[in-house]
Amino acid sequence: MIERISLAPGLTIARALTGLWQIADMERDGRELDPAVAARAMQPYVDAGLTTFDMADHYGSAEIVAGTFRTAGGYDASQVQCLTKWVPEPGPVSAADVRAAIDRACARLRTDRIDLLQFHAWTFADPRWLDALWLLEAERDAGRIGAIGLTNFDTAHLRVAIASGIRLASNQVSGSLIDTRFTRKLAPYASQHGVGILCYGTVLGGFLSERWLGAPEPNWDALETWSQMKYGRFIRTAGGWEKFQGVLRAAHTVAAKHGVSIALVASRWVLDQPGVAGVIVGARLGQSQHVADTTRLFTFALDDEDRALLAAAQAALDPIPGDCGDEYRTPPFLTASGDLSHHLSSFPAPFITRPGHDDRTLALSGTVWEPMAGYSRAVRKGNRIHVSGTTATHGSRAIGGDDAAAQTHFCIDKIAGALQSLGGRLEDVVRTRVFVSQVDRDWEAVARAHGERFGHILPANTMVQASLIGDEYLVEIEADAELS
Template sequence: MLTGLWQVADLEREGPIDVEAAAAAMDAYSQAGFTTFDMADHYGSAEEIAGACASRAPHRDGDLQLLTKWTPAPGAHTPATVREAVRRSLDRLRADTIDLLQFHAWHYADPSWLDCLFTLQELKDEGLIRHLGLTNFDAVHLDMVLHTGIEVVSNQVSFSLLDGRAAGAMTEVCLEHGVQLLAYGTLAGGLLTERWLGADDPGADGVRTWSEMKYRRFVEATGGWDRLQTLLRAVRSVAEKHGVSMANVAARAILDRPAVAGVIIGARLGRSEHIADNLRLSSLRLDDDDRETLAAAGGALDPVPGDCGDEYRRPPYLTAAGDLSDHLDELPSPYPVRSGSGGRTRVDSGTMWEDLAGYCRAVRTGDRIAVSGTTATHGDRRIGGDDPAAQTHYVIDKIEGAIEALGGRLEDVVRTRVFVPELADWEPVARAHGRRFGDIRPANTLVQAGLIGSGYRVEIEAEARVGRSRGNVPE
């Protein structure tokens, strides 16, 4: 069990926190055996508090594990700015090495997130980062990162009896690559506890903390308050059987899942602590009947839409604010846009072949966007390693970024052409294409053809029509 410090930022809405007093509150957790703490660069003064705690006796010998995150603003970052961010966290933590640095990417269609990860890998190699992790990555892009060779050991995602997205493709990717999951939201901001059993829906104005605001949106997405109550009754029945709290049951149910290395339980330092209750988790063992009871209640919920982390990338935004206004102002264009002759606009992606052969990544004339044949190339790197599916997903990310830069969306694509050098790769490539275009259904052709460049398993070109009215076309 990890102790989460997200709520430090929430507490600071009421005013500054006494860092030394909060560090002493952390001490109470560590003395009980909870020596791993999770935080982020944007969790208020959480890193400073953790650094103050780690510098106190008896922790100077490094008995604490301090896990933090870097959540950069979207857009380009130089190696110098990445290093500066890591150094800032090190200074706050009063440490020479970050035990686990977890990286968040806002927009996969903007390839600058990869540049950040490559620099973080270099800083890991230098020893400034002991382990490198991700947070809120979906299964496709976790798989892509791993096939690219970035040494990631964990992914921190929402995972609870209310939100089971991580039990699907995410768990499969983790088991394939030996990556561990760190589960947050396991108690759904406290909604999966006795306090809310039998309670009336407080409504959007009746929840107080950021956690409650956020996870009440999860309740709405999964079918509403009555279905939550059905789940709570199931959790209580299991808790009463074992003589433990509902929180213990909710946490143990996720901790027992494949690939889960830890669950993160939030602490409101100096305000609301549950150390004695948390200690009971280590002795709780759920049996098959318990799991069946919980599964039956969970099966009545609507699935949370999308994959892990999608709540930060597309509607419905299941955040405290219900949108991204608390996190960022806007998403910059994935690629710079240039004007051409005849009213054309174009984007380049920076590959060596664009200048060599005199073409652009994509060009827009009127409502039509044409995207050149695109491989899994980023700068001088091949993304996705030798895996055809991972390469395909990155190719589609590049296509999406080019179309977005020119004012369109991936949903505007009306035609794709897919080229594979090895016919044996058709199925993983087609499945990846289907995962991204399954609801869009453009016209498509897949052919076997030789590709220029070493190691490329797929090339795709696309056409999009932007802003066209459906008119009287029948559904």
């Protein structure tokens, strides 16, 4: 029996989701799959109870294939769940942009309502990612979207979204025996707030399989698929081929004990982690289905001995650095190309800049306070950038609710955006000053959030108690940076 879980009101999914990202890989030579032929290859999944499919606006013709299947007849379309993603370019987002994205997805999926729309933000230094989520909330309230999810959000920014009142069903991130970042902070926080974690990459693009057990290290420059190119970087970051073989051997021992494949052991381990709602198993429709094998994911259980054996092998690995989603935002970029060149052409400046007097350059974030009080978000003169006291404000909205850590992260995001707009980055910061309104209650949450963001930089820092302007503001931060 396929395990199922309620992800949101009216949305129950199979805990093994079928991922259609490999359609983009199958079409990367410029050809397009025949939608009718590819759609027929979805039927065996539904027949086996694997009724949930994951796709995105940039997975080649995946949405078109799924839409073709939805209208092909011969089954109850209401029993199939199509989860898709919206991955806009960084920069400003308008209501028209959001409506156009939803209209396009609905047209391709041949539906008037999207079951779950998952949003990806390329950068958090540009606060306009929150505009997109508020606009998606309006579309959900209008009935165009059943539920809103995220993809590749770290814990800090999941926290900012939740504390700002965004109602979320899920967050889709990388998770595997090799990449255990999701278990550290993200899954516990998400579980606490009713957000299900959906993990992709559970079999590392096929590397977690018998094919690679005892095999020589591959030529990393001559791999077959984008998934292998991507997860090859994860393997090397985790300590290399020999340490990876240790995990493979442990998984093989467990697999032999239960009479299943290494891939199933790898996926079951992820599925058993607290807070995980489902695992996404990729399919090359018409080529590599694995339907029968995937259904066996629910026929066995890992015991304490199995978990201990796997944990011992994992202990030899180097931890994947950072939090979930960092592979798309900070070096080392653990993507197929090793950078973002196949995703983006550029990042626009988060804030408006203009010349000031005496060879200064000014950055303006657009809050109501700046024109009223006559100041800039940040000023650059020469190789120095001075960032004004920054609160968790975006336009006329207060961000982060009564969560001091969420407010701190958003303040630091705005500081990063100001620095980026003036040619700097957080790593250039040499001093921060932190003002906390309720220091007895919030100092530790603020300090820990500051430590998460500046722990690798270690600027000079001062924290003081202060009465801030506006009862909604729990923290204010200013920063000085020097560019080398």
